[in-house]
Amino acid sequence: MCAHILVAEDDEMQAELIRRLLLQEGHTPVVVHDGRAAIDEATSRRPDLVVLDLMLPKVDGLGVCRVLRQNGDIPVLMLTARSTEDDVLLGLGLGADDYMTKPYSPRELLARIRTVLRRTQRPTDHSPLLRAGGLTVDPVRHEVTCDGVPVPCTPGEFAILHAMTAEPDRVFSRRQLLQHTRGHDRASTERAIDVHIMNLRKKIEPDPRVPARLLTVFSVGYKLTGQPS
Template structure:
């Protein structure tokens, strides 16, 4: 089964740059997606929901700063500018519009990867208050998208991972079926109760000591589920 990887959207009109970045990102366990134009990038940010955007300012159909402005109307995804424009005013404008970081071309791939990792970690911390979520035997690394149970790495599918993350972020709270489906699958799946039961069962199989008598994800009959707060082992 495929494990969830951080998705990085590369927005650049130069094929050589896109190819170089794809190779570098894949070699470091990241999932690259690409766009050549600003409008294409905006559509992909909405549909793919990437974990980070690498954005060139000089795009053929619109200025990169306008792309930042439009993304920031509805998303806080980390944006790293990767551009030949190195004037202070350009950088300041990009930061004022909501860019998180700036790397000037030609760039050192190792430096860029370090910036990507730092911004992914910052975003994970902003989401959950910390880059790792720990509950008893379960530890989730929000940057590497890894889950360990009793210190052993366990493979979760992307949707199983998203469901477990939602439970861990909201551990101790009672969550309704509709609330979980809306937040993890989207508004169109608000009534897919059987779908949710199947995925909860799959997650339990991978992290509960006894999936038939769960200690972590508890069923609230007729309402939803609750992830109990479990003391470290």
């Protein structure tokens, strides 16, 4: 089951750990670090699940859950250091689908996520589409369009666009992108990532010589802009 999962966690190390676990499971994670960003992201892109820390800045996790329940039925898995019975009951009372306390086992977290997704799985007549900067990526059908026009991609190119459209405007190093292409391009190297980027620009840029979507961040790597070209 490939799911679009929003992770709202202010601890960056914890957030990165969860993001990597979800990627290994084949999911598409998006990470935010405060409650306001979580509400905005969930409202605009409607994830299949929200992994929600309670101790968030700007708007705490209970406030986020309250807003999500007012506006829809997005599944919520609360993940928090608060472990009293009252905290658990309050979270579940606001409509959380499950509740885990820190510290937690990564294996148990993944098992809980699988359980919530199975229990709340939506009809499969639509795909969890990812959109950024005029690009649309369909992880289920393995299709990419640019401004509505189909874009043929190799497996390695698709893996890169899949990762980057899931987190628009995030800067990816070559090594990070290489991790996403593992299993698709077994012989891929960091230099091969540059070739993938060059080929993708030929397919999605109005002028590949002056990129407007797939940008180079010098001495760091690449990012896909979230704004329309």
